[in-house]
Amino acid sequence: MKKMTTIATSLLIASGTAIGVAASDQDRNVVYEKAIAAEATVQEVNTQVQAANTTGEKQSRLSEEEVATIAKEVLDGTVDDIKLEWEDGRLVYEVELKFTGEHYDFDIDAHTGEIINIDGNLLKTPIAEEVDITIQQAQQMALDHLATGKIKGIELEKNNGRYIYELEVKIAGEDGDVSVDATNGEILYVEDDLREVLAKVAEKGNGEKQPKEQVKEQITTQQAIEIALNHVGGGTVDDIDLEKENGRFIYEIEIEQENNKDVDVVIDAHTGEILSK
Template sequence: MKKWIVLGTSLLIAGGTAIGVASAEKSSPIIAYESAIVLEKGVEESEGKWLNNHEVTSQITEDQAVAIALDLLPGRVKEVELDSDDGRLLYEIEIKFEGNDYDLEIDAFTGEIVEIDDNLLQTPIAKDVKVNIEEARNIALTYIGSGSIDDIELEVKKGRYVYEVEIEDATGDDDVDVYIDANTGEVIGVDWD
């Protein structure tokens, strides 16, 4: 008999807790606070579904993504994969161009080239940016003050063409990477190793 009383009491407590939690969630100020954070970051409210910060109306096809990649680097497509990175749906396309492999990430809804984490200096793209390699070197050395350049690469980061200039400081103790917008010459980041 005691077992039934304990079991019944436990069920009533558990049920009451579940009802209390359910009703608390409906009026919780935390939910409103999270909405405010999302709105503050620039995500607009809509009755439609949002992905990649765009209303989902249509996703580009794999063929369209490949065409975008080949328009930039007319080589041989080795691999295509649809993947999600931090909630952003991307086509990851590997292209062999003039003996080198390039990995491109293309937004699956906008067709924007988001990332190319390979050196583009030996491609036609290097001729299309407004800041040439010598200007990028000078900007980086002027920004840091002194040192010697170990390496320089042209890449695409977050949709921007960027020079990554690796500099060894004058003491030889530290390396620093200076990121320069390849179209404006603006220093957009510095990473001390």
């Protein structure tokens, strides 16, 4: 907990409190007044430091070895670093882990061992195969909820104890984030910028939201790519997007062929039907 003591000291220094430097009582008063703004924070940190250093607290919290084991049970990688920190009023271990060349940051409750957060794109890990909602389902649920838009990117993370898909969606030239629960498909968050664009589109009469559809089975991105390449006779896929147009989900696939000619193939995301070339 030496670090926490340093934090408390740094807070005082950052507030202009050079203890022992003041040359007069007046200077000391000025220094003290400058510390008032940070006093509540400093007291809170000091209280946490003292609590974390009590014998009973030390005995009740998990060891670094136990926490490393918990993280590696999720991703069997290499633990690079472990730190003990206070976050949102509770003591957590921050574990930095490397798995198949990628870095992931775990926040683990120091007492219960609960994994609170995992920062890093978990789509590149076995966890992506374990969550209940697939990538395709999450994309479709987001577009169903918005009734329009194009998926530009998607990541899987763990936030506040649950796995969440974070999608980047583009609507009428505006990019924004949408969060989908990877367990039950609930829409957890839509960025304000997207809400504003949807409101403007609706005002123009082009964005009236349709009743939610029953989620249908959708072909995968890889299946769509194979269909497109077979259709045009081969090439290199430069880009692929999932969109919703006129109530239908489609893949737009851009392919570069040997003659340096770019070909766009549009495929029905449910049937695999070629809609245009």
